[in-house]
Amino acid sequence: MSMYTIPDFATLRRVLDRLYVRYTPPRRAEGDDVLGTLVRTILSQQTTRAATDQAFTALLEHANADWHRIAHAPTSIIEDVIRPAGLARQKAQRIQALLSQVHDEFQSYDLEHLHQMAPEKARAYLLKFKGVGPKTAAFTLMAACAMPLFPMDTHIFRIFERLRWLDPTLGDEAAHQQMQALIPPDDRLPAHMALVEHGRTLCRARNPLCEHCPILTDCPTGSSPPD
Structure with missing residues (x-):
């Protein structure tokens, strides 16, 4: 018998x-359009939600929410504005390249047409932009377009493995499909954000802080006595 078991709904509901x-993750997207959500998600890479919010707000305020001004500003200025999110040079270059590519293709700063595309086609479209990987594309489409996706990152994989909900020998695609089917559509955005925050702060790869974990009683790994 496998030591990994898909949880029943009551267990899933209790953990979430x-x-x-x-x-306290947002239950709905922040209200940004698709392009704004994509830029926010690029800023969120390898940083906290608070730092992302600070950098994104500063970016919009600096340019009066004008994507054209952001695209054509000196990159060093954009770096300074988004510095709270970390990796400022890399992210500034990627955001400006993204904006330029979108404008070159559509003569506007608008990705709202993705709402009309099938999820896999929309995901493939976003993946053509430099700096947009599978998780960034899936999160953008989940948050901005309410598409039935559930992006998995290393934090979520680790938590689900420690809960023994996910067999670590599964390939990435099989794991994505299994967990995407498990999480109810209305929970996908808040669950993703809460799990990522949990993985960054408590359920860390090294030295997890199990004594402070709100789901310890449901975690066989954390609640088991050490060998």
Whole structure:
């Protein structure tokens, strides 16, 4: 018998609700359009939600929410504005390249047509932009277009493995499909954000802080006595 088991709905609901109490993730997207969500998601790479929000707000305020001004500003200025999110030079270059490519293709700064595309086609379209990987593309489409996707990152993989919901020998695609089917559509955005925050702060790869974990009683790994 496998030591990894898909949880029943009551267990899933209990775990998610406890994470929501701890991390208070937004239940819906922040209200950005598709392009704004994509830029915000690029800023969020390898940083916290608070740092992302600070950098994104500063970027919009600096340019009066004008993508043209952001695209054509000196890159060093954009770097300074988004510095709270970390990796400022890399992210500034990627954001400006993205904006230029979108404008060259559509003569406007607009990706709202993705709402009309099938999820896999929309995902493939976003992946053509430098700096947009599978997780960034899937999160953007989930958050901005309410597409039935659930992006998995290393934090979420680690948490699900420690909960023994996910067999680590599964390939990435099989794991994505299994967990995407598990998480109810209305929970996908808040669950993703709460799980990522949990993985960054408590359920860390090294030295996890199990004594502070809100889902410890449901975690066989954390609640087992050390060998």
